[in-house]
Amino acid sequence: MTQPDSLAQIGVVGLAVMGSNLARNFARNGHTVAVYNRSAGKTDALIAEHGSEGRFIPSYTIEDFVASLEKPRRAIIMVQAGAATDAVINQLADAMDPGDIIIDGGNALYTDTIRREKEISARGLHFVGAGISGGEEGALNGPSIMPGGPAESYKSLGPLLESIAAKVDGTPCVTHIGPDGAGHFVKMVHNGIEYADMQVIGEAYHLLRYAAGMEPAEIAEVFREWNAGDLDSYLIGITAEVLSQVDAETGKPLIDVIVDEAGQKGTGRWTVKAALDLGIPVTGIGEAVFARALSGATAQRAAARDNLPTGTLSTLAGRGVDREAFVEDVRRALFASKLVAYAQGFDEIRAGSDEHNWNVDPRDLATIWRGGCIIRAKFLNRIVEAYNENPDLESLLLDPYFKGELGTLVDSWRRVVVLATELGLPVPVFASSLSYYDSLRAERLPAALIQGQRDFFGAHTYRRLDREGSFHTLWSGDRTEVRTD
Ligand code: 6PG
Numbered sequence: 001m002t003q004p005d006s007l008a009q010i011g012v013v014g015l016a017v018m019g020s021n022l023a024r025n026f027a028r029n030g031h032t033v034a035v036y037n038r039s040a041g042k043t044d045a046l047i048a049e050h051g052s053e054g055r056f057i058p059s060y061t062i063e064d065f066v067a068s069l070e071k072p073r074r075a076i077i078m079v080q081a082g083a084a085t086d087a088v089i090n091q092l093a094d095a096m097d098p099g100d101i102i103i104d105g106g107n108a109l110y111t112d113t114i115r116r117e118k119e120i121s122a123r124g125l126h127f128v129g130a131g132i133s134g135g136e137e138g139a140l141n142g143p144s145i146m147p148g149g150p151a152e153s154y155k156s157l158g159p160l161l162e163s164i165a166a167k168v169d170g171t172p173c174v175t176h177i178g179p180d181g182a183g184h185f186v187k188m189v190h191n192g193i194e195y196a197d198m199q200v201i202g203e204a205y206h207l208l209r210y211a212a213g214m215e216p217a218e219i220a221e222v223f224r225e226w227n228a229g230d231l232d233s234y235l236i237g238i239t240a241e242v243l244s245q246v247d248a249e250t251g252k253p254l255i256d257v258i259v260d261e262a263g264q265k266g267t268g269r270w271t272v273k274a275a276l277d278l279g280i281p282v283t284g285i286g287e288a289v290f291a292r293a294l295s296g297a298t299a300q301r302a303a304a305r306d307n308l309p310t311g312t313l314s315t316l317a318g319r320g321v322d323r324e325a326f327v328e329d330v331r332r333a334l335f336a337s338k339l340v341a342y343a344q345g346f347d348e349i350r351a352g353s354d355e356h357n358w359n360v361d362p363r364d365l366a367t368i369w370r371g372g373c374i375i376r377a378k379f380l381n382r383i384v385e386a387y388n389e390n391p392d393l394e395s396l397l398l399d400p401y402f403k404g405e406l407g408t409l410v411d412s413w414r415r416v417v418v419l420a421t422e423l424g425l426p427v428p429v430f431a432s433s434l435s436y437y438d439s440l441r442a443e444r445l446p447a448a449l450i451q452g453q454r455d456f457f458g459a460h461t462y463r464r465l466d467r468e469g470s471f472h473t474l475w476s477g478d479r480t481e482v483r484t485d
Contacts, residue, residue, distance in 0.1 A: 006032060006055075007032070007057075007068060007069060007070035008031070008032040008033055008034035008055075008057050008068050008069050008070065009026075009031045009032055009033075009069075009070060009074070009160060010026050010031055010032075010033055010034070010069075010074050010075075010076065010160055011033065011034035011035065011036065011065055011066075011068070011069050011073070011074065011075040011076065012026070012033060012034070012035050012036075012075070012076050012078060013036050013037070013062075013065065013075055013076070013077045013078065013079065013088055013092070014037060014038075014077055014078035014079035014088070015035060015036075015037040015042040015043055015045075015046050015078075016042065016078070016079075017136045017139075018078050018105075018132075018136060018139050019037075019076075019078030019079075019105075020035075020042065020045075020046045020050070021136055021139035021140035022076065022078060022105065022132070022139045022140075022143075022164070023035050023046065023056065024046075024050050024053055024054070024140055025139060025140055025141070025142070025143075025164040026054075026160070026163075026164055027050075027053050027054025027055060027056055028053050028054050029054075029163045029164050030054070030163075031054070031055075031160065031163070032054075032055040032056075032057060033054065033055065033056050033057070034056075034057045034059060034065055034068040034069050034075075035047075035056055035057070035058050035059070035065075036058075036059045036060070036061075036062065036064075036065035040060055043058045043059075043060065044058070046058075062091045062092060062095055063095050065095075066092065066095040066096055069100075071097070071099070071100070072099045072100050072101060072126075072156055073096055073097070073100040073101065074100075074101045074103065074156065074157055074160065075092055075096075075100075075101070075102055075103065076103040076104075076105045076130075077089065077092070077102065077103065077104050077105060077106065078105050078106060079106060080106065081106045081107050081108045081109065081112075085104055085106060085108060085112075085116075086116070089102055089104070089116060089120065089127075093120055093123055093125055096125055097125075098123075098124030098125060099124070099125070099126070100125050100126070101125070101126040101127075101128060101149075101153045101156065101157060102120060102125060102126070102127050102128070103127075103128040103129075103130050103147070103149075103157065104116070104127070104128070104129050104130065104184075105130050105132045107131070107184075107187065107188075107191070107265070107266075107267050108129055108184050109184070109188075109270055110129070110181035110182075110184040110185040110188055110274075110352075111181065112184075113127075113129030113148065113180060113181040113183070113184045114180045114181040114356075116129070117129065117148075117149060117179075117180040117181070118180075121150070126149060126150055126152070126153040127149055128147050128148060128149030128150075128153050128154075128157065128183070129147075129148045129149060129180070129181055129183050129184040130145055130146060130147035130148065130149075130161075130183050130184075130187075131145070131146035131147075131177075131183050131184055131186060131187020131188075131190065132144075132145050132146075132187070133145075133146070133187065133190055133191075133369075133372065133373035133374055133375075134166065134372045134373050134374065135374065138166065138372050138373065138374075141166075142164065142165055142166030142167065142173070142371070142372050143164070143165060143166060143173070143372045143373070144165065144166055144173040144174070144368050144369055144371060144372035144373035144376070145161050145164075145165050145173065145174035145368070145372075146174070146177050146183040146184075146186050146187045146190070146365075146368065147161065147174065147176055147177060147183045148176075148177050148178055148179060148180055148181055148182040148183030148184060148185075148358075149179065149180065149183065150179065151176055151179070154176040158174070158176065161174045162174055165368075165372060166371035166372025166373075166376075167371065168367075168370040168371035171367065172368075173367075173368040173369070173370065173371045173372040173373070174368055175364045175367070175368055177358070177360055177364065177365075178353065178356075178358030178359055178360045179356075179357075179358060180356070180358075181356065182353070182356070182358040182360055185274075185349070185352050185356075185358075186349055186360065186365055187267075188267050188270050188271050188274065189271050189345045189348050189349050189352075190345075190365075190369065190373060190374075190375060191267035191268055191271065191374075192267065192268050192270075192271025192272065192275075192282065192285040192288075192289075192345060192348075193285065193341055193342060193345040193375050194235075194268075194374050194375050195264075195268035195271075195285055195288040195289055195292070196284040196285045196287075196288040196337075196338070196341035196345075196429055197233075197235050197338060197341060197375055198235060198288070199284075199287070199288035199291050199292075199428070199429045200284075200288075200334050200337045200338050200341070200429050200430065200433075201223075201235055201236065201239050201334065202291075203334070203337075203420075203426075203427045203428070203429060203430050204330050204331070204333070204334040205219055205223075205239070205243070206425060206426075206427075207326075207330050207416065207420060207425060207427070208222060208327060208330060210423075210425055211315075211316050211326070211419065211420065211423050211425055212316060212323050212326055212327065213316075215253070216243045216244070216253035216255050216256070217243070217244055217253065219243050220239075220240045220241075220243035220244040221240075222327060223236055223237075223239045223240040223243065224240045226331055226334075227240065230335055230378070230379060230405075231331065231334065231335060231338075231377075231379075232377065232378035232379075233375070233376060233377030233378065233379075234373075234374060234375070234376045234377070235374065235375065235377075242254065242255065243255055260295055261295045261296045261298065262291070262292040262295045262296065263292075263296075264289070264292050264293075268285060268288065268289045268292070269289050271285050271289075271345075271348065272285055272286045272289050274348065274352065275344075275348050275351075278348060278351040278352060278355060279351070280344070280347050280348045280351045281344065281347075281436065282341075282344040282345065282347070282348055283340075283344065283432045283433065283435075283436045284337060284340050284341035284344055284429050284432065284433050284436070285341060285344065285345065286432075287428040287429045287432045288341075288428075288429055290428070291426075291428050291429070310424050311424075313422070313423060313424045314419075314422040314423055315423065316419070316423070319419060319422065321419065326416075326419070328412070329412035329413075329415050329416050330412075330416055331412075332408070332409040332412035332413060332416075333409070333412055333413045333416035333417070333427075333430050334430075335405070335409055336406060336409040336410065336412075336413040336433065336434075336437075337413070337429050337430050337433040337434075339396070339397060339402055339405070339406065339409075340397070340433035340436055340437060341429070341433065342383065342396060343395050343396035343397045343402075344436070346362050346365075346383075346396055347395065349362065349365065350362065361387075361391075362383075362387045362391075363384050363387045363388060363391070366380045366381075366383035366384040366387065367380075367384055370384075382399075382401055382402070383396065385401065386399035386401060386402065395440070397437070397440070406437075410437075413430070413434055414434065416430060417430055417431045417434050448462075451463075455471075455472055455473060455475070456473075456475045459472050461484050469483050469484075469485050470483070470484045470485040471483055471484060472484050
């Protein structure tokens with residue numbers, strides 16, 4: 001084992017683009033960075049191409065890598081989530097000493113993180129599952145970081161992470177989220193919200209394109225305008241960029257040559273699965289995940305295309321709708337649906353936090369998501385204010401500011417969902433978010449009937465509005481009611 005002359009404050013294992021950009025970010029911020037990759041080529045490439053950006057200590061074995069770190073050692077793993085992560089964690093833990101900190105910066109499933117934290121802490125080391133958002137660009141220039149794990153490890157790790165995180169109004173986009181899997185849980189929900197956010201933008205684009213008949217370049221301009229208002233966000237900004245791009249080969253708008261099947265690596269799906277277990281209706285995120293799945297159902301789509309009855313379809317002109325007014329309606333429908341997705345995401349985070357006793361503060365999330373991450377948006381400031389005013393807010397939608405906003409959005413939202421339906425254009429998140437909204441504010445829900453049906457076929461009982469207790473009607477007998485508790 002070779003011992004370098006000076007030791008590194010932080011190490012990065014896994015030097016694919018995210019890992020190598022993160023290492024460069026640490027180095028550019030004045031830290032000495034130990035780097036290791038399973039295959040030497042990536043390590044050599046990083047040093048050859050970016051070695052001059054700061055102080056790197058390259059190693060070619062895990063043992064040398066660990067020996068090049070100052071104590072307590074801090075090593076961030078940036079490898080593919082899953083089995084590869086377990087293998088690297090074990091190698092590191094074998095070479096490290098009690099008190100050292102292993103940080104998993106990948107998109108790990110939070111239940112894996114809970115398990116790993118238990119195993120690693122039993123060996124006297126610290127394990128921190130940290131969500132890191134911002135893609136390749138963020139990793140290099142300032143991501144939003146969501147570290148979980150023991151609060152104690154944040155004392156040693158926090159200042160390092162704060163030095164490389166994005167800053168908004170001087171505040172770094174990183175804070176300790178909560179114990180064990182809390183960091184990866186909130187990163188998962190962040191990604192779920194990202195799915196919904198991307199889908200609502202997609203639905204707005206689709207309507208402007210196929211209901212209003214606008215060209216991608218024109219729509220890009222609309223998104224640029226929207227980006228100067230309430231919708232100001234990273235995702236709206238990049239949407240304008242994508243829509244303005246012209247394909248060099250065909251001269252067509254790039255959007256028109258991209259296959260319309262959306263990929264997914266799994267974090268959106270995890271968000272929905274976790275929400276199902278927690279009993280939280282994240283309908284916007286769910287529809288966004290399903291929309292991606294449907295887009296990839298190639299054979300079914302081919303069989304159904306031009307083959308299923310549409311009923312009578314209308315057009316914007318046929319409905320006498322003014323294009324300019326429609327564009328504004330779509331903007332409002334997008335904003336309203338986005339509010340629902342965030343409200344649902346925050347509901348899931350609260351439920352997850354309660355379930356695992358993480359004590360996650362929603363204000364922290366809204367604060368550190370203002371910069372660096374994929375869902376960064378101006379309106380997150382409003383979410384911070386909402387929870388500042390009332391930390392126990394039943395739903396973000398009930399915050400006085402958002403309630404006021406919804407008042408100005410809801411008519412447009414309804415018109416857009418009706419029109420899209422009449423034109424035969426799919427708007428799964430716009431429509432389901434409106435249904436969620438109407439369900440939430442409804443005086444009565446058909447759940448009463450469902451209780452009646454459950455009692456009929458399974459004696460599952462129901463409660464009454466006018467009396468305490470559980471009741472069952474003798475459906476196959478004389479239909480009198482009996483109290484069952
Ligand atoms: C981020 C992103 C990042 C990644 C997603 C993409 O916060 O930086 O969310 O984690 O781009 O994993 O996910 P899909 O491939 O599932 O769209």
